[in-house]
Amino acid sequence: MAGKRDYGQFCGLAAGLNIVGERWTFLIVRELLIGPARFNEMIDNLPGIGPNLLAERLRTLVEHGVIEARSVPGDGRGKQYQLTLVGEQLRAPMLSLARWGMQFLEGDDRNGAVRAEWGFLAVQAMVIEDRIPTVDESYEFRVGDAPFTIQVRGGAVRFMRGEDPDADLVITSDPDTFVQIGARMITPFDALAAGEIKIEGSADAIQRCTRMLGLS
Structure with missing residues (x-):
């Protein structure tokens, strides 16, 4: 080249x-x-x-x-x-780098650009491989106006754009909040209390998803 x-x-x-x-x-x-x-x-x-x-x-x-x-x-x-x-093959190392980099995000960084896709990337980076549920289900994340889905099948995860009408769990918030949660700036419980995030689904699905994301 x-x-x-x-x-x-x-x-x-x-x-x-x-x-x-x-x-x-x-x-x-x-x-x-x-x-x-x-x-x-x-x-x-x-x-x-x-x-x-x-x-x-x-x-x-x-x-x-x-x-x-x-x-x-x-x-x-x-x-x-x-x-x-x-x-x-770049997915795993890049998500690891994103997860590593989130510790360096600071409050002032929130003045920069943020996109729905980056909020979902923060969610992807939070997945802990040995905590992926053993049951097959799907979690829909409505990040701003953009829907994304995590499908769990056979102990593996698949990330997709778009909604899932059969999702077992739907989590709705804005991109900034998703990134803040991924960066551990706020907890999901703080976001819930402030009305910045909405969760719809069974208690079991919520427990499995939050455990997979290291939030439980």
């Missing part, structure tokens, strides 16, 4: 950073961890990046097989980007 940064080191970490170490690249992957997205959707959720730079970063990720461009059902001219199997 002419003109691209290369650390010139025989090291797996350096080789990985040759691909994802450029500014904005991790945040582009962050958007696709939540689900496939169109170019304009990513531009809207990445305030500060220019279209030319986004196009360049996407092109690099496609060339390395981290993401792929797919046609949009019902739109012959449209395309959306999604992670490949190679890109999906």
Whole structure:
């Protein structure tokens, strides 16, 4: 890749950073961890990046097989980007990095941009693998005006955009509150008392979900 940064080191970490170490690249992957997205959707959720730079970063990720461009059902001219199997391998380390980074969020950071997708990313980062329920159920998170769903099947979790009409649990709040809970700035109980979060579902589903998220 002419003109691209290369650390010139025989090291797996350096080789990985040759691909994802450029500014904005991790945040582009962050958007696709939540689900496939169109170019304009990513531009809207990445305030500060220019279209030319986004196009360049996407092109690099496609060339390395981290993401792929797919046609949009019902739109012959449209395309959306999604992670490949190679890109999906970034999910665990990136969620770990997000979870690690939340300890550094401070009150002043709330003056910055926040998106519904980032609120749901905070929820994803909170999942504790050995506390995933053994029963099959789903939890819907209504983050602002955007619905997202966590499906639990066979002891594994799947994260999706969109609502689930058969959800066993529905949690409604704004993106800022979800991030604050993930960063341990406030507890869910404080948010409930302040009317900033709403929970609908059985006591058992609530207990299983909050335990999985390390909140019980």
